[in-house]
Amino acid sequence: MPHSTNMIETLAALTTNGQQMADWNQNLRKITDKIMTSLSGIEQQLTYIKDVSYETSTRLDPTSCAAPNIYATGTYSIRPARDVEPFLVLCDFEDNYNLGGGWTVFQRRFNGAVNFYRNWTMYKHGFGDVNGEHWLGLEKLHLMTRSGRHELLLILEDYDGNTAYALYDRFQIGSEAEKYKLTVGKYSGTAGEDALSYHHGMKFCTFDQENDKSDDINCAENRYGAWWFSNCANCHLNGKYRRKGEHLSTDYQGVLWYQWKGYDYSLKSTKMMLRRRS
Structure with a gap:
């Protein structure tokens, strides 16, 4: 009987560990998803900043002399x-x-x-x-x-x-x-x-x-x-x-x-x- 009890306890421990690993993997996936979402947001912000920067620079540096903000020699x-x-x-x-x-x-x-x-x-x-x-x-x-x-x-x-x-x-x-x-x-x-x-x-x-x-x-x-x-x-x-x-x-x-x-x-x-x- 002691031998059987040990096996049951071992199986129970493995089951518990397996469940813990599954929980850890699930949490890790959640953390990874959050990181990827954050990175996507950062990329969008960088793209926006780049576009705004170019729009600002074109106001300061027009594309040609025919730009509407240039009107004198x-x-x-x-x-x-x-x-x-x-x-x-x-x-x-x-x-x-x-x-x-x-x-x-x-x-x-x-x-x-x-x-x-x-x-x-x-x-x-x-x-x-x-x-x-x-x-x-x-x-x-x-x-x-x-x-x-x-x-x-x-x-x-x-x-x-x-x-x-x-x-x-x-x-x-x-x-x-x-x-x-x-x-x-x-x-x-x-x-x-x-x-x-x-x-x-x-x-x-x-x-x-x-x-x-x-x-x-x-x-x-x-x-x-x-x-x-x-x-x-x-x-x-x-x-x-x-x-x-x-x-x-x-x-x-x-x-x-x-x-x-x-x-x-x-x-x-x-x-x-x-x-x-x-």
């Missing part, structure tokens, strides 16, 4: 997308040729203070001062135009005080892997016949990145600048700046728009701007 910080760090741009609201404001200036020349004969890296990242002569940067142009539809406006001025404009209803710059390929749409304006469409689909060229279609020369070297050269150019607004009295030359190295002033005339000022289309 000046320098602003913009942030085209979440994965882009904010950067400074010059916003233009001069209502050029009754085309309205909200333009982002990405190239400006008017006195020759800045040398535009630069290498690939400089044209990629940009140079100059946005309040003066400058090139904003190919990478920024790509980031601004990679989504949505944009238009391009060019303002040209000669040394007699005459101005002209060229408007393109589509403008996009490809990625660096695509060599910042140029895409432009339909032309309208007063700068003679269309000059830039000759460069549509062309890769950007600098003296150290020869991506033109010429078999004989490096167009960037030959034209002393950087552009979406084909073979070589019908227009070239990044050429050598020439002051009045030196602006007539036959070397094709000036700031040129052939269909308005020909190859021999280097322009006094240029402004290249883009704007997102609604």
